[in-house]
Amino acid sequence: MSGQGMDHIMVIQWWILLCISGNSAEVMKRSIFFISGQTESVHLSVSDLAQPHESEFSWEWTSHDGRYSEIQIARAISSRLVVSPPFTEYFSCSIDYDVTVKPKFECAGVFLLVRTNVPLVKIEIFATKITPSFWPSFRLSSDVSVSCEVSSLPEGATLQWEREEGPTSNTTLSYNNTVHMVIHSVHPDSQGAYYCTFRQNGTLLYNVSNAVRIEEVSSDATLTMYRESSNSSLVTLLCMTSDRYTHALWSWTPLSTAKDVQVVTTAMYGSNDTFNERFSYGDFNGHYFPLYFSPVKFEDCGRFNCYFENLLVASINVVTLKVSAVQPSGFPRNHPVVLRCEVSEVSGDPVTLAWMRMEGSRGLLVKQEVLTESHPNRTLSVTLPSFRSDQLHWQCAVFTEGMLRVTASLTLTLPTQTTMSSMTGMGTETVVRGVITMAATLGILGLLGFYCRRPNGTQTQRQKEEHAQLEETSV
Numbered sequence: 001m002s003g004q005g006m007d008h009i010m011v012i013q014w015w016i017l018l019c020i021s022g023n024s025a026e027v028m029k030r031s032i033f034f035i036s037g038q039t040e041s042v043h044l045s046v047s048d049l050a051q052p053h054e055s056e057f058s059w060e061w062t063s064h065d066g067r068y069s070e071i072q073i074a075r076a077i078s079s080r081l082v083v084s085p086p087f088t089e090y091f092s093c094s095i096d097y098d099v100t101v102k103p104k105f106e107c108a109g110v111f112l113l114v115r116t117n118v119p120l121v122k123i124e125i126f127a128t129k130i131t132p133s134f135w136p137s138f139r140l141s142s143d144v145s146v147s148c149e150v151s152s153l154p155e156g157a158t159l160q161w162e163r164e165e166g167p168t169s170n171t172t173l174s175y176n177n178t179v180h181m182v183i184h185s186v187h188p189d190s191q192g193a194y195y196c197t198f199r200q201n202g203t204l205l206y207n208v209s210n211a212v213r214i215e216e217v218s219s220d221a222t223l224t225m226y227r228e229s230s231n232s233s234l235v236t237l238l239c240m241t242s243d244r245y246t247h248a249l250w251s252w253t254p255l256s257t258a259k260d261v262q263v264v265t266t267a268m269y270g271s272n273d274t275f276n277e278r279f280s281y282g283d284f285n286g287h288y289f290p291l292y293f294s295p296v297k298f299e300d301c302g303r304f305n306c307y308f309e310n311l312l313v314a315s316i317n318v319v320t321l322k323v324s325a326v327q328p329s330g331f332p333r334n335h336p337v338v339l340r341c342e343v344s345e346v347s348g349d350p351v352t353l354a355w356m357r358m359e360g361s362r363g364l365l366v367k368q369e370v371l372t373e374s375h376p377n378r379t380l381s382v383t384l385p386s387f388r389s390d391q392l393h394w395q396c397a398v399f400t401e402g403m404l405r406v407t408a409s410l411t412l413t414l415p416t417q418t419t420m421s422s423m424t425g426m427g428t429e430t431v432v433r434g435v436i437t438m439a440a441t442l443g444i445l446g447l448l449g450f451y452c453r454r455p456n457g458t459q460t461q462r463q464k465e466e467h468a469q470l471e472e473t474s475v
Contacts, residue, residue, distance in 0.1 A: 027119050027120065027121070027122055028120070028121050028122070029121075029122045029123075029124075030121070030122070030123045030124075031123075031124050031125075031126065031205065032123060032124070032125045032126070033125075033126045033127075033128060033198070033205070033206040034103050034125065034126075034127060034128070035103070035127075035128055035129070035130070035208060036103060036104065036105040036127050036128065036129040037103060037104075037105075037129075037133065038103045039103075040103065041100045041101060041102055041103055042100070042101040042102075042103060042107075042125060043094065043098055043099075043100055043101075044059075044098055044099040044100070044101060044111055044123050044125075045098045046096075046097050046098060046113055046120075046121045046123075056076070056115050056116050057075070057076050057097065057113060057114060057115040057120075058072050058074060058075035058076065058113075058114050059072070059073050059074040059075070059081075059099055059111060059112070059113055059114075060072055060073070060111070060112040060114055061073045061087075061109055061110070061111055061112075062109050062110045062112075063106065063107075063108070063109040064108045064109045064110075064126075064127070064151040064152040065106060065108075065109075065151070067106075068109070070112070072084060073087045073090075073091055073099075074087075074091065074093060074099055080093075081093045081096075081097060081099070083099075089102075090102055090104065090106075090107045091107075097113065099111070101125060103127075104127075105127045105129055105151060106127075107125070107127065108125050108126055108127035108151035108152065109124070109125060109151075110122065110123075110124045110125075111123045111124070111125065124152075126150055126151055126152060126198070126206070127150070127151040128148065128149065128150050128151075128196070128198075128206075128208055129148070129149040129150075130146065130147070130148055130196065130208060130210060131146065131147045131148075131149070131402075131403070132146065135210050135211065135212060135213075137213045137214060137215050138186050138212060138213070138214050138215070139186075139214070139215050139221075139223065140186065140187065140214050140215060140238050140240055140314075141185050141186065141187070141223065141236070141237055141238035141239070141314065141316065142185075142186055142223050142225070143182055143183065143184050143185065143186070143223075143225045143226070143405065144182070144183040144186055144190075144212060145180070145181070145182050145403040145404055145405060146161075146180075146181050146183075146194070146210075146403075147178050147179065147180045147181070147402075147403060147404070148161065148178065148179050148181075148196035148208070149177055149178040150177050150178075150198060151177065152177065153177045154200070156200055156201045157198065157199065157200050157201075158197075158198075158199045159174065159177070159178075159179045159196065159197070159198055160172065160174070160179055160196075160197055160199075160361075161179060161181040161194055161195070161196055161197075162194070162195045162196075162197050162207075163192065163193070163194060163195070164192070164193060164195075168181065168194065170182060170183045170184065171184065171404070171406065171407060172361075173356075173363055173395070173397060173404055173407055174361050174362045174363060175356065175362070175363045175365065175397075179196065180403070180404035181194070181404075182404055182405065182406065183212065184225070184227075184236070185225070185235075185236040185237070185238060186212065186214050187214070187236075187238055188214065190212055190214065191211075191212050191213055191214060192211065192212060193209045193210070193211050194209060194210060194211070194212060195207045195208070195209045196208050196209070221315070222303070222315040222316070222317055223314075223315070223316045223317065224316075224317045224319060224348075225316060225317070225318055225319070226319045226320075226321060226343075226398050226405040226406035227296050227318060227319070227320055227321070227406060228296065228320075228321050228322075228406055228407070228408040228409075229296050229297055229298040229300075229320045229321060229322040229408070230295065230296065230322075230408070231295045232295065233294065233295055233296040234292065234293075234294040234295075234296065235292065235293050235294065235296055235300070235318060236290065236291075236292055237250070237290065237291040237292075237304055237306070237314070237316055238288075238290050238314070239288070239289045239290065239291070239306035239308075239313050239314045240287060240288045240289075240313075241287055241308055241311075241313050242287070243287075243308075244286040244287060245286055245287075245308040245309050245311075246286070246309065247265070247266060247284075247308075247309060248265075248266055248284055248289040248306065248307060248308045248309070248313075249262060249263075249264060249265040249266065249306075249307050250262075250263040250264045250281075250289075250291045250304060250305070250306050250307075251263060251304070251305045251307070252302055252303070252304050252305075253302050253303045253304075253305075254299070254300075254301070254302040255301045255302045255344060255345060256299060256302075263279055263291065263304070264279060264281045264291055266281065266284045266289065278293045278294060278295065278297075279291065279292070279293045280292045280293070289306065289308070291304070291306070296320060297320075298320045298322045298342075298344060299320075300318060300320055301318055301319055301320045301344035301345055302317075302318060303315060303316070303317050303318075304316045304317075304318060317345075319343060319344050319345045320343075320344040321341070321342070321343050321344070321396065321398055321406055321408045322341075322342055322408065323339070323340065323341050323342075323394075323396045323408040323409075323410045324339075324340045324410075325337060325338065325339050325340070325410060325412055326338040326340070327387075327412065334386055334387075335386070335387065336383050336384060336385055336386070337383070337384040337387055337412065338381055338382070338383050338384075339355060339381065339382040339383075339384070339394060339396075339410065340379060340380075340381050341353055341355060341379060341380045341381070341396035341408065342378055342379040342380075343371070343378050343379075343398060344378070345378070346371045346372060346373055346375060346378055347373055348373070349400045349401055350370050350371065350372045350400070351370070351371045351372075351398060351399070351400055352368055352369070352370050352371070352398070352399040352400070353368065353369055353371060353379075353380040353396060353397075353398060354367070354368035354380075354396070354397045354398075354399065355367045355368070355380060355382045355394065355395075355396055356394065356395050356396075356397060357391060357393070357394055358393040358394060358395055363395060363397070366382055367380065367382050368380070380396070387412070387414075389414070391412065392411055392412045392413070393409075393410075393411055393412075394409070394410045394411070394412070395407045395408065395409050395410070396408045396410070
């Protein structure tokens, strides 16, 4: 990283010391963070933590990228610490028992100081990488795409972008050990510090920051921005100049027709006019003329030009993205579901479309494809063989040059089940209990009815005696 870039980076390092008794030895643990490419090397200093006995110790390394596991990188020879020849590119020895690690991303990992197969010190080094490493001044209305990567993300750790006031509202996506951020349509309020933070179980252990600054005026060089086509999406196009003008207008050249459409016109202290209710504008003061439209439709793709009188001040190419799902009617658990993602245009740099299944704020890559101008298809589809409740939340992401440009979210829903389907979902024990209860109730009601209908035995015998007496009297 250049010295100029380092001027805008702040680092907070958190030291963790933990003693664990076992085998009459104490394992002392420490965590160190560094920025890949920084000027200063990283020192594994243990002289204040342990004093191994002369020739009985060595350093072992397990790299975060999985290339090496408990490999010996240095050992004591004749009371001197010597780095093994294959690793002199990454490590060197310093005073006493210390090792110097070069600030390369691939050097991150777990380092053990071992004496006669007993670990004494465990130091884990985390490497971070900010892309781009140096943030220049950004053009007004442009999209700013940045990423922050860490060499390892342990259980309970989170990596995210934040501003001074807390989590950012910008588009973010966590994928593998990288968190991407897109600041859409930068404007004066977008300026300031942005922090990539590493937290362990909610506790801040480390952060690195960089600052966003914007150019004061627009440029007629064409910008490209990507936007999701949805009912809640918004496009903001900004146009500003240092000189003062009496009127301005926005024109739109749709990708489908290649014919200019006058979107918004304005006259200083006069009336404004728009051709569509979805388009609106901000106050025109002779220098600044913003354009907004929402909701964004897939067909809104194309080039938008801003003119102050006859001067072209800004030209912005809008590329749209839409997602959809084909779900079968009825109960779909044993039927496939097709997810479809489509980008309106591929020109210039190749475009990578990626479908990700979301687990909270983290994305798990399911399928991706690189599209080029000569690619006949601008879509990426994923077929789910069956429908499961853990496959409800999805995002389609667009990347160019390895950087996130836009995401489109898709949430699947389970259709309302029929009564029979609901019954089949009942537990076996519940069904059996219901049947037994119903049978018992019907049995009791039947016995009561039979008892009420049968003749009374005592009354029948008395009726017989009275009938016999009547016969004797008549005789």
